[in-house]
Amino acid sequence: MILTVTPNPCVDKTVFLEAMAVGRKNVCHRVTTIPGGKGNNVARAVKALGEQSASVVLVGGAPGQHVVDMITGQDGLECHPVWIAENTRTITTVLEEGPHRQTPLFEPGPRVGGAEKERLIDEVRSRLGATGILTLNGTVPDPTLQDVYRTLISLARAQGVTVILDTHGPELALGLEAAPYMVKPNDVEAAELVGYALDSEAARWRAIDWFHGKGVSLVVLSLGAEGVLVSDGLERLHVKPPPIEEVNAVGSGDCLVAGMAVGLLRQWPLEQCAVLGVSAGTVNAMRWDIGHVTQAEVERIAPRVAVVRC
Secondary structure (H helix, E strand, O other), X not given: OEEEEEOOOEEEEEEEEOOOOOOOOOOOOEEEEEEEOHHHHHHHHHHHOOOOEEEEEEEOHHHHHHHXXXXXXHOOOEEEEEEOOOOOEEEEEEEEOOOOEEEEEEOOOOOOOHHHHHHXXXXXXXXXXXXXXXXXXXXXXOHHHOOHHHHHHHHHHHOOOEEEEEOOOHHHHHHHOOOOOEEOOEHHHHHHHHOOOOOOHHHHHHHHHHHHHOOOOXXXXXXXXXXXXXXXXXXXXXXXXXXXXXXXOOOHHHHHHHHHXXXXXXXXXXXXXXXXXXXXXXXXXXXXXXXXXXHHHHHHXXXXXXXXXX
């Protein structure tokens, strides 16, 4: 089982129109809605890749119920909601199909009380016995939760559960104190922590070594279209996706995490894990819907992924 935790999920709505007339009435010809949040994207992709996944989400109000209903009904996933007093946020993206331009509108996340935080911790703790891989995903909606990943990593490690941490800012800095097994920052997020620009290959590998120095066993540094640098302290790989026609890169990092999690659960060699992750992220970028990859598509892309040993 791969268990994902999403403290700041959302109703992820996209409205489609030819072109937006600012300041005037716009009629949209199509609307799609999915359960958003990085962990939900990971869980969706894990299922597509053939492994069992479940989502722990912090949710509130009618929008929170909508998120839960979509996870269980639309995605067909196991969901473990932790209910809070304030409403879950909605993110609305206006997609203009003529210029192919996206305008996302992010609502603020809810405030979270101390008792609600403890319920989230208790929910994850209760699921660890049946969990092989735990993924902790995204930033938190309230500063009171910034240290929650550190707590969850410590609990998971005590039970022998492999933890993947995919966040940035204070959540990443505090989470590192508990030494997760794997982190997946991008170059900008990593630069925030190490204190220098990752503008060369040498700087990037130096940053990766910095994460290893914090006790992280596996570092996956995301470079966007350049692929990823992967290191377990012994092997160093640069894994590069093939050229594609990009439709929507949002969520590709989550699909990368899903592929890595699946490979680790199956105890695959590092290179095979990385190729699966990059292939899943690449397929995601080739379509609009986030995390809706298929195993057949991933298998078609995988032979075109390049691996350079560094």
